Amino acid sequence: MSRKFIIMTMIIMMMINVVVNDKKLYNFNNFPWQISLQYYDRLTKQLYHICDGAIVSHINVIVPAYCVDLTLSKNRSKINIDDFKIKVIGFYNQSDVIDPIYSISEINLNPRWNPETFCYNAATISIKNEEFNFNCPDNNNRRPLVQMIYTNLTDKISIESLYNHHAELATWNWQNYQYEVRNVRILSNDDCQQSLKSNEYRSFDNETEICTYSWLDSCYFSNGALLQYFHDDGKAYLLGIASWITTDLSNNIIIFTKVT
The missing domain is CATH 2.40.10.10 (Trypsin-like serine proteases)
Incomplete structure (x- = not known):
């Protein structure tokens, strides 16, 4: 490369740069x-x-x-x-x-x-040639203890039921070496298409993507920022990964590739 x-x-x-609110900084290993x-x-x-x-x-x-x-x-x-x-x-x-x-x-x-x-x-x-360490580390395991995030939220609820609800955008700020987590609002198909009217790039595909809106404070995020949702069962679910944003930042629309 x-x-x-x-x-x-x-x-x-x-x-x-996107516009979101409720910026939170997290210590290592929160996610x-x-x-x-x-x-x-x-x-x-x-x-x-x-x-x-x-x-x-x-x-x-x-x-x-x-x-x-x-x-x-x-x-x-x-x-x-x-x-x-x-x-x-x-x-x-x-x-x-x-x-x-x-x-x-x-x-x-x-x-x-x-x-x-x-x-x-x-x-x-x-x-390659190994598995992530989901178990407590011991003297024989030099790999960090990690967890996986679930991707089967739609087995419990539909994405449509989350319209106008909030989820979390979680990203690793590689410039400052810290997590940044912000609230974003999940938009319905109609609301998203309306917001994207001025976008010359392309329209939103609600079958494969999740459309979100964010506002207020300016925020940096990395390619692939996670859209995660904490369900009533106490588990974290991955809804999508950041794919593209509108060129007109006044709309503050972030499109995630759907993975759930």
Whole structure:
């Protein structure tokens, strides 16, 4: 992957500003399912954050397809899957005894992913030759203790029942090394289409996407920020991952790829 691609990705992330309220800062490990997808630059020998993601099984994480679609780079011959790493957020100190970095064995893009429109903007990544540690660590396990976030909320309630309700946008601010969590309001299909009338990019697809509105204070968030919902059963559910926002920031619309 070219350095130009990495630099452009970082510029895009820095330009993404949304308007939301109730900003909350969280300590490490508040959301033990959240990961950082990172790229290893062989020239600088440094890891760079590319996108947020979430642990959804013992071996899999979900991230935006845009972040791992290797065909989007002009230097395809130089791309190697081993250049991508999964880093468990909360263990950013390289001297930590517990090793937070996992290698990747496989990247599976959604087969209907369209980089022109960002439809079906999701991919599943499998870690190599091991499983995430869901058990209490012991002397023989040098991996951090993590949890997965559930993705089956629609088995309990419909997305439509959440219209005009609030969910949480959770992101890892790689500039300040801290979590940021904001409330966003889930919009109905009609309300979203009305808000997007001035958008020249494309319309909203309520079958595959979740539309949210946010307001007030300006907020930075990373590609793949999580849309999470805490149900009455006490569990956290992943509704979607951030895919795109309106170019007209006065509308403050954030579109998430639906994963539940």
